[in-house]
Amino acid sequence: RVLITGSLGQLGRGLNSVYKYMYGSECVVMSDIVRLPANATDVSDYNYLDILNQGSIEEIVVNKNIDTIVHFSALLSAIGETNVPLALQVNCRGVENILQVAAKHKLKVFIPSTIGAFGPTTPRENTPDLTVQCPTTIYGVSKVYAERLGEYFNHRFGVDFRSMRFPGIISATKPGGGTTDYAIQIFYDALQKGKHTCYLRPDTRLPMMYDTDCMASIIQLLSAESESLKRRTYNVTGFSFTPEEIADAIRRVMPDFEIDYDICPTRQAIADSWPKSLDDSEARKDWGWNPEYGLEETVQVMFALLRREEDKPTKIVS
Ligand code: VAH
Incomplete structure (x- = not known):
């Protein structure tokens, strides 16, 4: 049975659906610190869990007979810079608590890391698994x-x-x-306004991945035999693009789409310190990582999904 922390966040909701579909709803326990949205449906086992409280994590692990934790709770890069004390609490104390509970109760643990764990002194093209890691954000340092x-x-x-x-x-x-x-907001804006104002420069190249590939990577890495893993932290990537390139890809579907730029210095500086592309050959070799979505497929599927969502209230699927 898997416990997902931060399960109402960007990745938690998707993984919850995937687990439910693959193993049945009795195999997944969702947790977060906010109430479910009023229109949430299909939530089978949702629990309040403050990851800063080690006893509460333990209580859920014991009461619900958890053997795996997927720990998604974290403050991301831009928001982390606005509240460093909170980022330290959530991203560092939270991880310490999860790992201590995992050690005590012999659990498997997945904690996502990020390209943000690299920094300006890391080689930026085809960044390998083992290289310089001197990030300049609190998010990166905590990861x-x-x-x-x-x-x-x-x-x-x-x-x-x-x-x-x-x-x-x-x-x-x-x-x-x-x-x-x-890279997500651009799709919502394209559908709602036909136009997106981007906070990054048009030539800012960053590695990205579509959701389905992300979910598949988690399931695959968690089910890989321990002996096949030569390391515990792997790079994974889908494809890299710039704001200009994704705007072009959107225009191939929506010819009138417009993009302009209003640069946010904080986020631009963060993006400029990150790799432009990742070398994920070790993940491919050791546990069969093989992403399916490129930029064009991602654009197609995002429009299809968001067009469907436009007619519906927010749905939480568990
Ligand atoms: C962020 N999406 O922008 C996160 C991330 C790849 C970066 O981990 O902060």
């Missing part, structure tokens, strides 16, 4: 800490810790406070 702490708990206490450095994830769910958020 390097999570990677190191997870690996430490693995070799010191035998915790089955697994992690991936995700690029920006494009999904038909609103993200919260990241630097790559524009």
Whole structure:
């Protein structure tokens, strides 16, 4: 049975649906710190869980007989810079609590890392798994800490810790406070206004991945045999593009779409410190990572999903 923290966030809701579909709803326990939206439907086992309270994590793990935690709760890169003390609490203390509970109750743990765990001194093209990691955001610093702490708990206490450095994830769910958020907002704006004002420069290249591939990577990494994993933290990526290039791809579907630019210095500086493309060959070799979606497929599926959503209230599927 899997416990998902931050399960109402961008990735949590999708993973919850995937787990329910693959293994049945009795196999997934959702948690977060906010009430369910009033129009939420199909939520089978949703729990309040403050990850800063280790006892509460333990209570759910024991009461619900959890063997795996997918720990999504985190403050993302842009919002982290606006509240460093909270980012330290959520991203560092939260991870410490999860790993300590995992050690005590012998759990498997997945904690996502990010391209944000790299920084301006990292080679930016085809960035490998093992390289310089000196990030300049509190998000990045806390994710390097999570990677190191997870690996430490693995070799010191035998915790089955697994992690991936995700690029920006494009999904038909609103993200919260990241630097790559524009790559989702652009679709909502295209449908609602025919126009998007981008906070990054037109030539800012970043690695990205479509939601379905992201979910598949989590399921695949979590089901890989421990012996096949040569490391505990892997790079994974889908494809890289710039705002200009995604706008062109959108125009191939919606010819009148317009983009203009109003640069946000904080987010631009963050994006400029991150890799433009990732080398994920180790994940491909060790556990069969093989993404399916490119830019064109992503544009197609995002429009299809959001057009459907336009007629419906927000739905939480568990
Ligand atoms: C952010 N989406 O923008 C996150 C992320 C790839 C970066 O981890 O902060």
